[in-house]
Amino acid sequence: MTEAPLIVPGTAGPRSSGAEGQDDLLAGLNPQQLEAVTYRGPALLIVAGAGSGKTSVLTRRIASLLRGREAWPSQILAITFTNKAAGEMRERVAGLIGDAARGMWISTFHSACVRILRREAEQFGFTKSFTIYDSGDTRALLKRLVKEHEADAYGLTPASVMGRISKLKNELSDAESYARQANMSDPVERKFVELFADYQRQLRKANAFDFDDLIGQTVYLFRAFPQVADTYRRRFRHILVDEYQDTNHAQYALIHELTRPVSSDAPDPYASNGMMIFEPETTPALEGASLTVVGDSDQSIYAFRGADIRNISEFERDFPGARVVLLEQNYRSTQNILSAANAVIGNNFDRKDKKLWSDKGDGDAIIGFTGYSQHDEAQFVADEIEVLRRAGMPYSEMAVFYRTNSQSRALEEIFIRSAVPYKIMGGTKFYERAEIKDALAYLVAVANPADEMSVRRILNKPRRGIGDVTETAIARFAEEHDISFRDALANSAQLGFGPKIQAAIAHLDAVLAEATAIMLPASGELPAPTTVADGLSLLLSKSGYLDSLRASRDPQDEARVENLDEFVAVARDFARNNPEGTIVDFLTEVALVSDADDLDDESGTVSLMTMHTAKGLEYDAVFVTGVEEDLIPHRISAGEPGGPQEERRLFYVGITRARKRLHLSLAMTRAQFGEVTVAMPSRFLQEIPAALIDWRQSPGDVNSRGGMQSRALNARRSGGFGGSGSGDRFGVKALPGRDSLKPLSTAMDKFPNRVTAKMRDNGDLELTAGDRIRHVDFGEGRVDAVTGEGAKRIAHVRFDTAGQKKLLIKVAPIEKI
């Protein structure tokens, strides 16, 4: 959440006289911001429009509490949506008040709950080293259960069951409570309840929580053990929640639990327990913690996943006496961009009217472009990026947004060819790659041997000749002897397998045991800081995992080895930053990283991401691509209640990320599922006043054959298209044949996240200034200069018709003539 710094000339508001030494905290705030920082009371809602400086306000509010000695750091709990946002907030608070910032809890809902759960796990049948199941783990488990229960016969798929369970958990429902009100005469319902209950049983048996449990079980813990809840209520006196519009019911309930008055004066079990609780004066009964929430209902884009907009719209009812502060001045964007944003969001009914304004002046017009295909559109983006770059804007200040991850492919292809350095946020996530999940499973097998799923996962990775039959036999043996799956491996001799398989199992058991000895020393001795990385290396090499990848001829396996190296490096990094960190800490951190947390902005690359991921970020120049019906708003949203409105908010979030330059682009045809379909301009385009957009190539220009047809903006399904003419002119078949394809590991260095780099490889094509070349899309041209080295050699070409381009020689579809 990088908001514009709040140094706004000439708007220094009235000074609060109450607090001393806070002038710098209050400097430059507008009156509303000032109130948001200085108001004191039980509950405060800050309605913060996009770019209105909410992060500054939040951090200053925290700093002001600390500096005024109104709170100890340990009494503050600040909750953000992503780890990245949490890190930034911590940094900014530290920047304001220095080291005193340590000891505060600034974290996501999920990390905060994990911390609490780890402390209290033993209260209700878990151990401190429980594992966290991410959605992939959950899916895998449900897949097994659906099969075992033969639930597919009832039309239940792992995905549908997963969705329903998640939804229920977000409503704080569990299998029993759901069963009580479900229509149990319906066999499908009965089956679902059966699955839900079994799923929960399996989680417990595996000593694991899924994502939703982290929140839900914490709420359960607080409700079931009031004295536990009281310790946290005593401790956290100031709770601040960012992105409140995205909270779901479970998160709402958690906040509610934490802000209740402390009823009992039960002795504090942690007071003598080493946990740092600063309690200036010990009062027997304590009123509820003060709550500050910040949100913008216009930016609520996670209803699909249970976020409940009512949490914010009914805040005043839920917390009587709450103060509401509105921040409407935007310090980020030009007025043109804001006017477009206001116009779009104004079409949502049922919202509190709120108009963002800026004193930055109109700025440049919004630029519109309609491509023939998604490749054409991508080329426009790439070209425009180069124009901006030449005008002095760094790549790191530009971002390209899209609705669905699959849209990134076309952009990527063109960017590689045009030598635009880019970085994809999210997409195929590092921690979801098979090899990383395998490595993690090895670690989990050590850290939490009760987690059967992880042990099963690595059982035959690398191939050890252990198949289904053997796996089932081990499971049966474990059950018969009432031991865990993991412990069954230690008795390989009694399993009754052939010598080969027996040896394989014994070896795996030995490797796991050896790693356990390193990473979880039996007695109190502290493991060395490098222990996680060492243990990981040991597991990967002694298990034979790395060797089998290295031996493979599959080029993708080479990239997998690199990814694993990277993962070991992550572990070392972790050790450096957390000298006392245990394997469990490491796994926790890894389980809770998200897309938005990706590697820090290395300067010098354009960022590509979905509009969802873009929330909370800002850039000088923004490209919103694929502004088409069925994409934004997405087709699937049409049938969902509130769907189209949420899509509009998503689009609104996208365009309000831009500071100076906004580009809206679309394509007239788009390949989906390998089929080319006709795309219509998004209805949202019509909602933007025409005067604000400067169309480089409007939908009308592209669609009308012969120029008679009126602008496609208003056209329904205008048949005038399918012809073989314009549609294919660009892109579509522009990609070179895929025969001489080899992965280009060197050029991919910068993008370690991608394994599947099937790309043309010109290899050693020699080019020098003066050469004539032919390009598949751009035709003939002359090489002006060649820069860079090796795989990154770039040809600067002046095309006869297409103008100046930069091309990555290794991959560009070019030939010398």
Added chain:
DNA sequence: CTAGCCATGCTTTTT
């Protein structure tokens, strides 16, 4: 038990 072939379904968004 594995490898290789074929069919299917997939693309909304994520802590």
Added chain:
DNA sequence: GCATGGCTAG
């Protein structure tokens, strides 16, 4: 158009 999963042959 791709990846995954299921099936079959060896």
